[in-house]
Amino acid sequence: MDKWPDNRAWFLVLPAFIIVAFSGIIPLMTVVNYSLQDIFGPGEAVFVGTEWFKEMLGNYRLHAALWRQFLFSGLVLLIEIPLGILIALAMPKRGWGVSASLVILALPLVIPWNVIGTIWIVFTRPDIGLFGVGINSLDLLEVPFDHTAKPLYAWITLLAMEVWHWTPLVALLAYAGLRAIPEAYYQAAKIDGASAWATFLYIQLPKMRGVLTIAVLLRWMDSFLIYAEPFALTGGGPGNTTTFLSIYLVKLATMQFDLGPAAAFSLIYFLIVLLFSFAFYQALLNVGRGEKG
Amino acid sequence: MKIQKRTIALCIYFGFLILPIYWMLNMSLRTNADILGNFALYPADITFRNYIKIFTDPTWYMAYINAIIYVSMNTVMSLAFALPAAYAFSRYKFIGDGQMFFWLLTNRMAPPAVFLLPYLQLYSTFKLMDTHIAVALAHCLFNVPLSVWILEGFMSGVPKEIDETAFIDGYSFPRFFATIFIPLIRAGVGVTAFFCFMFSWVELLFARTLTITEAKPIVATMTRTISATGLDWGLLAAAGVLTIVPGGLVIWFVRNHLAKGFALGRV
Amino acid sequence: MARIELNEIAHSYRPKPRSDEDFALKRIHHVWEDGGAYALLGPSGCGKTTLLNIISGLLNPTRGQVLYDDKDVTDLPPEKRNIAQVFQFPVLYDTMTVFDNLAFPLRNRGLAGRDVERRVHEVAEILDLAPYLKKRAAGLAADAKQKISLGRGLVRDDVAAILFDEPLTVIDPHLKWNLRRKLKDIHERLKLTFIYVTHDQVEALTFADKVVVMYEGEIVQIGSPQDLFENPEHTFVGYFIGSPGMNFLDCTLEGNLARSNGARIALDETVAAKARGIQGKLELGIRPMHLKVCTEAIEGGVPANVKAIEDQGSYRIVIASFGGQILRARLPEGRHTPSDQIWLVFPPEWTRLFVDGRLIKA
Numbered sequence: 001m002d003k004w005p006d007n008r009a010w011f012l013v014l015p016a017f018i019i020v021a022f023s024g025i026i027p028l029m030t031v032v033n034y035s036l037q038d039i040f041g042p043g044e045a046v047f048v049g050t051e052w053f054k055e056m057l058g059n060y061r062l063h064a065a066l067w068r069q070f071l072f073s074g075l076v077l078l079i080e081i082p083l084g085i086l087i088a089l090a091m092p093k094r095g096w097g098v099s100a101s102l103v104i105l106a107l108p109l110v111i112p113w114n115v116i117g118t119i120w121i122v123f124t125r126p127d128i129g130l131f132g133v134g135i136n137s138l139d140l141l142e143v144p145f146d147h148t149a150k151p152l153y154a155w156i157t158l159l160a161m162e163v164w165h166w167t168p169l170v171a172l173l174a175y176a177g178l179r180a181i182p183e184a185y186y187q188a189a190k191i192d193g194a195s196a197w198a199t200f201l202y203i204q205l206p207k208m209r210g211v212l213t214i215a216v217l218l219r220w221m222d223s224f225l226i227y228a229e230p231f232a233l234t235g236g237g238p239g240n241t242t243t244f245l246s247i248y249l250v251k252l253a254t255m256q257f258d259l260g261p262a263a264a265f266s267l268i269y270f271l272i273v274l275l276f277s278f279a280f281y282q283a284l285l286n287v288g289r290g291e292k293g
Numbered sequence: 294m295k296i297q298k299r300t301i302a303l304c305i306y307f308g309f310l311i312l313p314i315y316w317m318l319n320m321s322l323r324t325n326a327d328i329l330g331n332f333a334l335y336p337a338d339i340t341f342r343n344y345i346k347i348f349t350d351p352t353w354y355m356a357y358i359n360a361i362i363y364v365s366m367n368t369v370m371s372l373a374f375a376l377p378a379a380y381a382f383s384r385y386k387f388i389g390d391g392q393m394f395f396w397l398l399t400n401r402m403a404p405p406a407v408f409l410l411p412y413l414q415l416y417s418t419f420k421l422m423d424t425h426i427a428v429a430l431a432h433c434l435f436n437v438p439l440s441v442w443i444l445e446g447f448m449s450g451v452p453k454e455i456d457e458t459a460f461i462d463g464y465s466f467p468r469f470f471a472t473i474f475i476p477l478i479r480a481g482v483g484v485t486a487f488f489c490f491m492f493s494w495v496e497l498l499f500a501r502t503l504t505i506t507e508a509k510p511i512v513a514t515m516t517r518t519i520s521a522t523g524l525d526w527g528l529l530a531a532a533g534v535l536t537i538v539p540g541g542l543v544i545w546f547v548r549n550h551l552a553k554g555f556a557l558g559r560v
Numbered sequence: 561m562a563r564i565e566l567n568e569i570a571h572s573y574r575p576k577p578r579s580d581e582d583f584a585l586k587r588i589h590h591v592w593e594d595g596g597a598y599a600l601l602g603p604s605g606c607g608k609t610t611l612l613n614i615i616s617g618l619l620n621p622t623r624g625q626v627l628y629d630d631k632d633v634t635d636l637p638p639e640k641r642n643i644a645q646v647f648q649f650p651v652l653y654d655t656m657t658v659f660d661n662l663a664f665p666l667r668n669r670g671l672a673g674r675d676v677e678r679r680v681h682e683v684a685e686i687l688d689l690a691p692y693l694k695k696r697a698a699g700l701a702a703d704a705k706q707k708i709s710l711g712r713g714l715v716r717d718d719v720a721a722i723l724f725d726e727p728l729t730v731i732d733p734h735l736k737w738n739l740r741r742k743l744k745d746i747h748e749r750l751k752l753t754f755i756y757v758t759h760d761q762v763e764a765l766t767f768a769d770k771v772v773v774m775y776e777g778e779i780v781q782i783g784s785p786q787d788l789f790e791n792p793e794h795t796f797v798g799y800f801i802g803s804p805g806m807n808f809l810d811c812t813l814e815g816n817l818a819r820s821n822g823a824r825i826a827l828d829e830t831v832a833a834k835a836r837g838i839q840g841k842l843e844l845g846i847r848p849m850h851l852k853v854c855t856e857a858i859e860g861g862v863p864a865n866v867k868a869i870e871d872q873g874s875y876r877i878v879i880a881s882f883g884g885q886i887l888r889a890r891l892p893e894g895r896h897t898p899s900d901q902i903w904l905v906f907p908p909e910w911t912r913l914f915v916d917g918r919l920i921k922a
Binding site for chain 1 (some may be wrong): 299300302303306307309310311312313315317318320328329330332333350370373374375377379380381382383384385386387388390393397399400401402403404405406407408409410411412414415430431433434437438441453490493494495496497498511515529530533536537539540541543544545548549551
Binding site for chain 1 (some may be wrong): 613617637638639643644645647648649651653654655656662665668669709712713724
């Protein structure tokens, strides 16, 4: 569809631009400002150039948090995307089961993020949680399960929570993509004698590419920005083993009050998210598209 | 046979989804002493004490009201700002349209933690700290871009000829937009409202940072309860259950549009 | 290749059909001869796609059997029936090249690589797709895509029949003619059974040797294009085929004359004799091109008032009213345009009589 060329359309975009700029650009400028100065108190600041950036880039805590973050987000994508697709494939296609499945799937998405943390504390605690008490009563583990006790347990709990919380989003997106495939494709595949696997590989997966791109992007961004759930569940511990980037940043900014380094860190963080989101977007756009001919 | 296996697997997965929520519900119907004293798969003597406390203590129930106020404000604001912008992106070609669209979306990618400090300063300067509007405004940071994105998808599905016909018939732009165009994309508006509601309702960081007492929402109250009063698990669970209720209601209303909505109008 | 027999087929989309109304297909009993080019013609919702899906095996009929060369295949899935189907819009495997698309049905059947190569190249040659083999199928124009869909059927040398479900819907008008020509060529070359579903009479009449007209879940007539035009067996066929369709007048019988609104119209003697023995609603039908227009009163002419003249390019149509009923007649070339009163003559050899919608045959 050809669009009408008309620069007056800017007037329609302007209100949205202003409100997002108010919440987006002004604070970002402040962050840039902080990142280049050393602030002693109100009105007392020294320009320090890129010093904070250098300091943060060499900070081993930040490195550790960054690797943890990559590991976490990578695992999240590896588990949630295939699982979400499987769920979408298994969902009913008509009848009352559709509405019921959709409502159950959407439920975790509307629970406040720290409540998700609370739910999982209550669920996994070794004294009162169904999972915690359940698994310990089986007596299989050398060290009794307690997510505050062992980094591995903390990670498993966090991952389980993350998968519980967000796989439904992937499943809903994949389901929407599947529903949009015209029946004729399945009929053609049947006539061509395609196996279920070939149908999945050559019809369903390519047709879901659009929604899966959205799913990967959203899950990548949001898992990279994760804060409330680990904050509520582990507080970053035990030790710093679940201190992800956001948690580290908030600690740095509000507890130690190192404004300059925190601001420099913020910008680096933002850039990483942008860079990776863009790379994913480009990669997924090109997968299976190739030359236009 | 194969279909049955699938259904069984799906039911097991749904069990996994429901179980933690059930467990919190179970806790919320028991007293704290009972929770800590006995391990039980279901509440033996159901008590509504926790819920009664929440509904009678203003620091609790006001927290819900606060949250509902700013979430509603944010939803209305996001839609009001996003609708014209989305229309512009779906219909017109103008200088910098692509860049503008991308820039809007980058705000959805910004770590909220990045904006925390400047927000404290910015909102203090404008004397907006601890007001509902502050949180609603802050949530626009991610909800306006998202709304523009979703709405643009739905609007692009409406043929441009409809606009042209209306303008030829002498409709003014505002009248056309309000009486013809918006009704055409009702489903899209509903879905967008759902997403705005959802993301504003579940957000913690801004809501906690920008409020102190007057506008403090339930999510913040709950985190402070954890640190302040030791742990009344029953009360915490009841508060948690109540945070699911509004979301559950909203889902129920949009359930028939969910599948389409999650494709963001652009499959 | 095969001869396809439909034995008392009926189909309903409801699990427990009660009345006739519940059936999308009421009673279909028909044989598709091996190597024939058939068109299945009818308005939207008449059940033609349903019938096609029953032949291909995508649907299981509620009642009746489907026989391929006398073998009952009613319960066989489509992939076991060796059938190919081309859909309304191009169905392709987007991620594959044209070659892989064409090879897909062969590879699924475990054919050796060398044979796949040979068959694909043969078919690509027939369909003029050879230059595109290495290209991605998703990037091609709609007509090339439809040829690929067809090619996926042609590659299988054992294919029993090729079914087309309104395959030209999304093709640009100037390419439609080319593609239809191509289909006809392929049919003559390969002598495969083609069944072509369409609601466009021009497509049906130019493509097929035999046209099967469907109406409300039933086959109302099977015949050559000429048959359908000259001897429609059902008022629906008369109305649906031809542009404009047949004229119909309610009438009663008086000896060898049909009486309608006071006018008397001569009929064929045998037809009139047969009609006298049958009870039912009588209708008289005549094609606009067979109705003679006179500007002066004439023996046997029926007086009518000119309402409008439609210019159809190479000829003109007079729309005239006669006792409250509308009649259309084709004006021969070069005749001056009648202005008000005209007289219409019904030649008995072209005047048809229908009882309850069915033709009374001479």
